[in-house]
Amino acid sequence: MKLHRFLLATALAGTVLSAGAAAPMKLDDYLALTGPAPSASYAYGAAPSQYAELFMPPGDAPQSAPFPVAVLVHGGCWTSKFGGITQLRNMAGALAARGIAVWNVEYRRSDEAGGGYPGTYQDMHAALELLADKAAQHRLDTGRLVAVGHSAGGQLVQWIAGRAQIPRNSPLYRPNTLPVRAIVSLGGLADLRGEAALIKASCGRDTAELAGVPGPGRPDVFADTNAAELMPNGSHTYLVTGELDTISPxxxxxxxxxxxxxxxxxxxxxxxxxxxHYDEVAASSPAWPLVLEVIERALGQPAGKARHTAH
Structure with a gap:
């Protein structure tokens, strides 16, 4: 079902937002976000930032196993300066309460040892491989999977969708990756080539930090990093952005x-x-019902409710 089906709902929500007292969230409001502790935490590498948190639906959630899965990838301008996995626990708890299992991913960022190119992308591979390994143990249905990323995380989940298009001679190439066809990008900055100036202005990041530098055998640094050039890939991408977003307008x-x-x-x-830009990921935001509806639609679930699909 297409998003135009709830454009009317969006307009009505706009009326509510205008009439309400809630001001748009700022960076400090985002950094203060928190949520429940995860059900489990798993390392996928030796570095401190190489781990993922699993949030399981509670026993009274409206969804029975096997559970659909939302992979969350936080933003922060690809650096460790602006929060990350802790803030997305806010969204993770809200999704788990809806009967959706959550795989909340931490990763090495460009200002961490091993981060940037190729490490950050290799972390995405490893986190998804670990999810596939843990799926049976936790009754996770990876056939009903959506990747949700915010800001820099939006770039990473949009890149995830195109992994099968990565050239075989790239350090980022992996055969037989877990398919992720449903993508929700919240204020994502995914076109590394086309939006280089905006990424520099919004985040202070240069292309070399995110895509590496040209070299023998790799003259075009965007061939394996730029989600906008790893298409077509069979994905369905929902691009969700705040009206007042100045980071990713x-x-x-x-x-x-x-x-x-x-x-x-x-x-x-x-x-x-x-x-x-920050209301996009806050379950306490007036915008959250619309974000939740997009995520549930991406999972193929009826609007406004999570339900079990028999297999």
């Missing part, structure tokens, strides 16, 4: 969606009325 979502559709993939845009 609505124009970015519309431009990426147009490119994806031109190349043969499916992409839809939802602009959250009255919302900032």
């Amino acid at each position: 609505p124009r970015v979502a519309h431009d990426y969606a147009a490119r994806a559709r031109k190349l043969g993939d499916t992409a839809e845009v939802l602009i959250l009325p009255g919302a900032s």
Whole structure:
């Protein structure tokens, strides 16, 4: 079902937001976000940042096993300066309460040893491989899987969708990766080539930090890193952006969606009325019902409810 089906709901939500007292969230509000402790935590590498948290639905959740899965990838401008996995526990707890298991991923960022290119991308591979390994133990249905990323994490989940398109001679190539076709990018900055100036202005990051530098056998650093060039890949991407987002403005979502559709993939845009870059990931935000609806639709679940699909 297409996003235009709830454009009316978006407009009505905008009326509520305008009438309400909630101001758009700022960075300090985002950094203060927290949530429940995870059900389990698993390392996928030896570095301190190489781990993922699992949030399981409670016993009274409206979903029975096997559980659909949301992979969460936090943002923070690809650095360790602006929070990360802790803040996304806020969203993780809300999704688990809806009957959705959550795999909340930490990773090495560009200012950490081993982070940037290729380490950050290799961490995405390893985190998803570990998820596949743990799926049977925790009754996780990786056939009903959505990857949800915020800001820099939006870039990473959009990249995840295109992993099968990575050239075989790249350090990032992996055969037989876990398919992730449903993507929700919340204020993502995924077009590393086309949005280089914006990424520099918004985050202070240079292309070399995120994509490496050209060299023998790799003259084009975007061939294996730029989600916008790893299409078509059969994905369905939901680009969700706050109306007041200044880090990744609505124009970015519309431009990426147009490119994806031109190349043969499916992409839809939802602009959250009255919302900032940080409202996009807060379950306490007035925008959360719309974000939740997108995630549940990406999982193929009916609007407004989570339900078990028999296998």
